[in-house]
Amino acid sequence: MRSELIGFGTLVQAGRDNPDIYRTATLSALDAGYRILDTALRYENEVQVGQAIAQSDVPREQIKVTTKIPGRFQGYHEAKTSIIRSLIDLDQAYVDAALIHWPLPRHHKYVDTWRALIELRDAGLVRTIGVSNFLPEHLQRLADETGEMPAINQVEMHPYFGQAQLRAFHKAHGIQTQAWSPLGRTTDMIKDPVLTKVAEKHSVTPVEVVLAWHVHHGSVPLPASSNAERQRANLHFIVELDDQDIAEIDGLERGRIYQDPATHEEF
Numbered sequence: 001m002r003s004e005l006i007g008f009g010t011l012v013q014a015g016r017d018n019p020d021i022y023r024t025a026t027l028s029a030l031d032a033g034y035r036i037l038d039t040a041l042r043y044e045n046e047v048q049v050g051q052a053i054a055q056s057d058v059p060r061e062q063i064k065v066t067t068k069i070p071g072r073f074q075g076y077h078e079a080k081t082s083i084i085r086s087l088i089d090l091d092q093a094y095v096d097a098a099l100i101h102w103p104l105p106r107h108h109k110y111v112d113t114w115r116a117l118i119e120l121r122d123a124g125l126v127r128t129i130g131v132s133n134f135l136p137e138h139l140q141r142l143a144d145e146t147g148e149m150p151a152i153n154q155v156e157m158h159p160y161f162g163q164a165q166l167r168a169f170h171k172a173h174g175i176q177t178q179a180w181s182p183l184g185r186t187t188d189m190i191k192d193p194v195l196t197k198v199a200e201k202h203s204v205t206p207v208e209v210v211l212a213w214h215v216h217h218g219s220v221p222l223p224a225s226s227n228a229e230r231q232r233a234n235l236h237f238i239v240e241l242d243d244q245d246i247a248e249i250d251g252l253e254r255g256r257i258y259q260d261p262a263t264h265e266e267f
Contacts, residue, residue: 002033002236003033005215006234007037008034009180009222009223010049011040012025019044022048023052027055027056032231037064038154038178039066039068041069041070049065050091053090063096064097065090066098066152067095068132069099071102071107079120080120083120083125097152098130099132099152100132102264103131103261114146129150131153132180133156133259133264135262136166149175152176154179154180155179157181157214159192159252161253161254161257164253178221179214179220179222181258183223184257189252190210194252198241198249202240204238205233207234212239213241213249216241
């Protein structure tokens with residue numbers, strides 16, 4: 001099902017000026033057919049996302065809600081506080097997935113945070129546990145020290161940064177790749193001549209081409225938009241990329257655009 005291949009990123013830009021847009025955008029996304037909702041405590045929109053879930057006609061059991069533990073709540077006890085706070089803000093008895101937002105390796109807390117997530121899952125407050133922005137060495141340390149790999153790693157991924165090595169690690173260890181900034185949020189990537197050429201070849205938009213590229217690589221992209229028409233287009237595109245298309249898009253690799261998880265320390 002398409003709703004399992006593409007999720008909705010609830011951190012829409014327009015919501016920063018008018019928080020109620022987080023609610024209306026999430027409502028329209030659910031109406032469009034999205035069933036994966038990606039949020040985080042740090043986004044400060046979980047109240048509005050919870051309101052949209054409550055107001056939607058979509059049964060709760062069909063919706064997969066993801067939240068994330070911010071750096072300031074890393075640590076065993078702090079992580080539990082973070083999840084309880086998210087559950088209260090979302091007005092939910094459980095979340096479908098909870099992720100550690102960044103590894104923040106200098107602070108050496110992500111393993112204790114992971115242990116808390118394991119307990120929260122076993123207690124039924126979280127259905128699936130994972131991480132965000134983790135490198136292979138961070139993932140391996142979790143497995144070495146707790147015996148359990150994350151089910152999800154949500155990372156920067158787009159045609160300019162295809163994460164081929166990390167995706168190979170994920171595949172070898174049964175980790176689902178999710179992509180934030182799947183369309184290259186602050187770049188002109190979507191206007192790249194290669195993407196334009198492939199789009200013209202298939203009579204679709206460059207955005208549709210990029211989303212199809214993600215799906216081809218087994219990544220779950222999480223595009224964010226408050227525009228209902230764009231939400232539907234992002235979810236319901238129909239395009240089959242051929243091997244030549246994929247090779248050309250893969251060839252756009254330029255490297256990471258955003259923060260490096262090895263050094264990023266934002267809380």
